[in-house]
Amino acid sequence: MERIIGLITDFGSRGQHYVAAMKAVILKINPLVKIIDISHDISPYSIIEASYILKTTYKHFPKGSIFITVVDPGVGGSREILALKTNLNYFFIGPNNGIFPNVFDISEISECINIQNQEYFNHPVSTTFHGRDIMAPIGAYITRYQNFPLSDLGPKFNFNNIIKIIITNEIDLENRSIISSIQYIDSFGNGTTTIQMVGNKIKDLDLALEDGTKISLIINQDNYEGIFTTHFSSVPIDSLLFLVGSTGFLEISINQGNASKKLGFKSGDIITIQV
Numbered sequence: 041m042e043r044i045i046g047l048i049t050d051f052g053s054r055g056q057h058y059v060a061a062m063k064a065v066i067l068k069i070n071p072l073v074k075i076i077d078i079s080h081d082i083s084p085y086s087i088i089e090a091s092y093i094l095k096t097t098y099k100h101f102p103k104g105s106i107f108i109t110v111v112d113p114g115v116g117g118s119r120e121i122l123a124l125k126t127n128l129n130y131f132f133i134g135p136n137n138g139i140f141p142n143v144f145d146i147s148e149i150s151e152c153i154n155i156q157n158q159e160y161f162n163h164p165v166s167t168t169f170h171g172r173d174i175m176a177p178i179g180a181y182i183t184r185y186q187n188f189p190l191s192d193l194g195p196k197f198n199f200n201n202i203i204k205i206i207i208t209n210e211i212d213l214e215n216r217s218i219i220s221s222i223q224y225i226d227s228f229g230n231g232t233t234t235i236q237m238v239g240n241k242i243k244d245l246d247l248a249l250e251d252g253t254k255i256s257l258i259i260n261q262d263n264y265e266g267i268f269t270t271h272f273s274s275v276p277i278d279s280l281l282f283l284v285g286s287t288g289f290l291e292i293s294i295n296q297g298n299a300s301k302k303l304g305f306k307s308g309d310i311i312t313i314q315v
Contacts, residue, residue, distance in 0.1 A: 042072070042073075042074055043070070043072075043073050043074070043104060043105070043106070043182075043183035044073070044074045044075075044076060044101060044102060044104075044105040044106070045066060045073055045074070045075050045076070045105070045106045045107075045108060045179050045180070045183065046075075046076045046077075046078045046098070046101060046105060046106070046107045046108070047059065047062065047063075047075065047077055047078060047080070047108055047110075048078045048079050048080075048082065048093055048094060048107065048108070048109045048110070049079075049080045049082065049109075049110040049111065049171065050080070050083065050084050050085065050086065050090070050110075050111045051080050051110075052080060052081060052084070053080075053081075056080070058169070058171070058172070059077070059080055061169075061172045062108075062110075062172050062175075062176040063075055065162050065172055065173075065176040065177055065180065066176050066177070066179060066180040068180075069177055069180035069181060069184065070180045070181075070183050070184050073180060073183045076101075078093060078094075078097055078107075079093050082111050083306075083307055085111065085113040086111065086307050086308065087111060087137055087138045087139055087205055088142075088205065088207060088221065088223055088224075088307055088308050089111075089223065089224050089307050090109055090111040090139050091138070091139050091140075091142040091205075091207075091223075092142075092223040092224045092232065093224065094107060094109055094132075094139065094143050095142060095143040095144075096287040096288075098130055098132075098143070099130075103128055103129040103130065104129055104130075104131075105130055105131070106130075106131040106132075106133065106179045106182050106183060107130070107131065107132050107133070107134075108133045108134065108171070108175045108176060108179045109132070109133070109134035109135075109139055110134070110135075110170075110171035110175060111134075111135075111137075111139065112134075112135045112137065112170065112171065113137070114135060114137055115135070115167070115168055115169070115170050115171075116167035116168055116170070119135050119136050119137055119203075120135070120136040120154045120155070120197065121133070121134070121135055121136070121154075121174055121175060122134065122135070122136050122140070122152060122154060122155065122197055122202070123151075123152075123153045123155050123182075123190050123193050123194075124140065124149055124151065124152050124153070124199075125149070125150050125151040125190060126144060126148050126150060127148055127149075127150050128148070131179075133155075133175045133178055133179050134175065135170075136197075136202055136203050137203055137205075138203050138204055138205035140202060141202055141203075141204045141205075142204075142205070142207055146199050146200065149199050151190050151191075151196075152196065152197045152198070152199045153190045153191065153193050153194050153195070153196060153197060154194045154195050154196070154197040155174060155178060155193045155194050156193070156194035156195065157192060157193050157194055160177055160178055160181050160192075160193060161173055161174050161177060161178075162174075162176070162177045178193060207221050207223070207234055208220060208221045208310050209221065209234040209235065211245055213245065215314065216247070216314060216315050217312055217313065217314040217315075218235055218242070218245070218312070218313050218314075219311075219312050220233040220234045220235050220290075220310070220311055220313060221233070221234045221308065221309070221310055221311075222292075222305055222306065222307050222308060222309045222311060223289070223307065224307060225300045225305075225306065225307055228293075228298065229293075229294070229297070229298030229299045229300040229301055229302075230285070230292065230293045230299060230300075231291060231292040231299055231300055231303075232285055232287065232289050232290075233289055233290045233292065233311065233313070234289065235289060235290040235313065236288060236289055236290075237284045237288055237289065237290055238288075239284075240268075240284065242290070242315075247315065249268040249282075249315065251268065251269055251270055251274070252267055252268070252269065253267060253268040254266075254267055254268075254315075255267065255268055255282050255313060255314070255315050256313070256314040256315075257280070257282075257292065257303075257311060257312070257313055257314075258311065258312040258313075258314075259303055259304065259305050259309065259311050260304060260305075260309075262303075262304075264280055264303060265280070266279065266280030266281050266282055266292075267280075267281060267282070268281070268283065268315075269281050269282070270283060270284075271283065272295045272296070273295065275295050276295065277295050277297070278294060278295065278296065278297050279294065279295050280292070280293075280299070280303075281293050281294070281295060290313075292305075292311075
């Protein structure tokens with residue numbers, strides 16, 4: 041079976057040579073592996089964006105795929121680099137800086153290893169590029185074997201002790217409001233919130249949003265009003281709307297406009313939505 045490695049970084053267009061170096065290290069170890077660029081445009085140091093992209097893409101890949109996430113502001117410091125395997129046979133490699141707890145629950149993890157075995161590293165190891173010298177070769181070695189023993193990489197790491205970042209999503213049933221975070225902003229300026237939807241219902245709120253429902257939005261003490269709808273063209277151009285995005289979260293958008301620029305929000309910002 042052809043093995044796949046998916047890459048997520050915050051290297052951006054000026055860091056494509058860093059991506060190329062990681063791919064070169066991988067292909068030296070296993071020239072038959074297939075490498076997929078998931079995203080290299082994560083906002084610099086944005087753990088919340090990296091977590092969102094990883095969470096919403098990995099299950100679309102074949103089982104056995106390996107995901108390397110290099111959004112690593114603590115590179116060279118004391119943070120661990122972890123290798124994880126899920127019950128469904130997906131593998132994840134990345135720094136212990138808050139990326140993983142928002143991707144899966146502890147019940148989904150079958151193994152969690154603190155990578156320490158330097159036999160699997162690319163030498164010499166740079167203190168500023170662990171993506172190339174530790175994470176990339178580890179991912180490549182996992183692809184070379186049908187059942188690579190993660191225990192060869194280092195000691196077990198208790199997933200309960202993994203670093204967590206706070207991603208706000210507080211529901212106020214009495215006031216029918218949600219204090220939420222912006223997880224991601226795409227190139228059109230659409231903002232993905234942490235409000236998870238099941239169809240047209242807000243998860244855990246048992247509240248259905250019918251087409252045309254008015255929604256109030258508070259950002260930085262400024263108030264805006266829009267409507268919930270199923271598609272962009274149902275409102276006039278330049279109008280504020282809320283819809284369920286393809287990843288199942290409520291999104292803030294402007295029809296043929298840039299909501300992020302017009303309303304002044306960015307990834308990680310806290311907002312309040314009232315229905």
